[in-house]
Amino acid sequence: MKILITGAAGFIGTNFLKYAVPRYKDIFFYCYDKLTYAGRLSNLVPLLVNDNIKFTKGDLTDCDLLTAIFSKENFDAVINFAAETHVDKSLICCDQFIKTNILGTQILLQISNDFNIKKFLQISTDEVYGPVDYPHRLNEAACLKPSNPYAISKASADLICLSYFRSYNLPVVITRSCNNYGPYQFIEKQIPLMIYRAMNNKYLPVYGNGSNIRERIHVEDNIRAILVLLEKGKAGEIYNVSTGIGISNIDLVRILLKRLNKPESLIRFVKDRINHDKRYAMNSNKIKKEFNWKPEIDLEEGIDTTIEWYMNNYEWIKGCFTEEFNLFIETNYGELF
Ligand SMILES: NC(=O)c1ccc[n+]([C@@H]2O[C@H](COP(=O)([O-])OP(=O)(O)OC[C@H]3O[C@@H](n4cnc5c(N)ncnc54)[C@H](O)[C@@H]3O)[C@@H](O)[C@H]2O)c1
Secondary structure: OEEEEEOOOOHHHHHHHHHHHHHOOOOEEEEEEOOOOOOOHHHHHHHHHOOOEEEEEOOOOOHHHHHHHHHHHOOOEEEEOOOOOOHHHHHHOOHHHHHHHHHHHHHHHHHHHHOOOOEEEEEEEHHHHOOOOOOOOEOOOOOOOOOOHHHHHHHHHHHHHHHHHHHHOOOEEEEEEOEEEOOOOOOOOHHHHHHHHHHOOOOEEEEOOOOOEEEEEEHHHHHHHHHHHHHHOOOOOEEEEOOOOEEEHHHHHHHHHHHHOOOHHHEEEEOOOOOOOOEOOEOOHHHHHHHOOOOOOOHHHHHHHHHHHHHHOHHHHHHOOOHHHHHHHHHHOHHHO
16 A cells, blocks of 8 residues: 655654554555655654655645656555644735645645545644534534634635545545644644743743633544544545543643643743634544544643653754744744744
8 A cells, every 4th residue: 555645744744654654564655745844854764764655855736746746656545744734823924824735735636536546634623613612512513613824724625625525536534633742743833832941941921811722632642543544534524533621721831830840930921812712622422433543642641751752852842943933933923932
């Protein structure tokens, strides 16, 4: 079996490959990534010694390059991780989100359809549902009410995926997971940012009053869900992947500080994000019932191993501060990093 993995050098892509490449020797993983500021080839270098993996640098919107690769490689399946993923950035410069997340996905779908791909797994997010009032939890049939440009671009991609299933019978499966955390997550995201800042005794910025609620899943639990869906997910279906446990941002930061042995006086409440969704909440009964998947790593255990990874990989953190990212920070974030 041969699978195209887009966005392979990002956070979830890297963790997916580190998990899957040594375990599935009969699968060939063809990795494709533009290597934006969020993607790092060095994440994958240790894996590239294996016979069942290869890397090509390329853009999701590069129809000619992708078509040439598809004609040569005869893929059975595609997993589309590639995306612009930072909500704050989408509020500042939305165009790249539209280009990669919507147009890029459509181009990939079209080529996958032209080459009769047997499964197209779209990696989506709980953000497509928009905010959810307590105590409700949404299943896959819920309406999409995305708020920010990132969420809107992902919801649009989901709808285009479904249109390729309905119009052309392309066997698309969509997975919508809650917030992932774990090793290799870019420093702009909340958990690594807090760990990095706390390690350096810098204040921890918390949006608004910190009451916004998210579900947090360890990336390895999500990867097991992705692998189940790659094998068994039904064409045209959507599967939520979540823990069922919401945690407020402020409680999360308190847990991080406690595990890092740092004082709560480092917390600083800052101006809220524009249009900040109050609460995301899904139920994952479908994937649990149909495929017996469940999350296995509890938050405190997952946070401990994540902190340990960042502490042991400070050079990796420093590698986030490329010229491109530094410029973005300078023009948009001031002293935050
Ligand atoms: N991290 C989460 O909490 C989370 C939760 C739910 C869904 N998702 C989805 O999972 C996927 C992976 O997320 P992540 O956290 O690993 O993101 P990430 O930002 O760490 O990685 C994204 C990768 O995509 C690549 N990329 C960006 N634009 C590209 C383009 N035009 N062409 C080719 N490659 C491009 C980047 O170089 C990077 O390697 C995304 O689709 C995201 O929407 C993430």
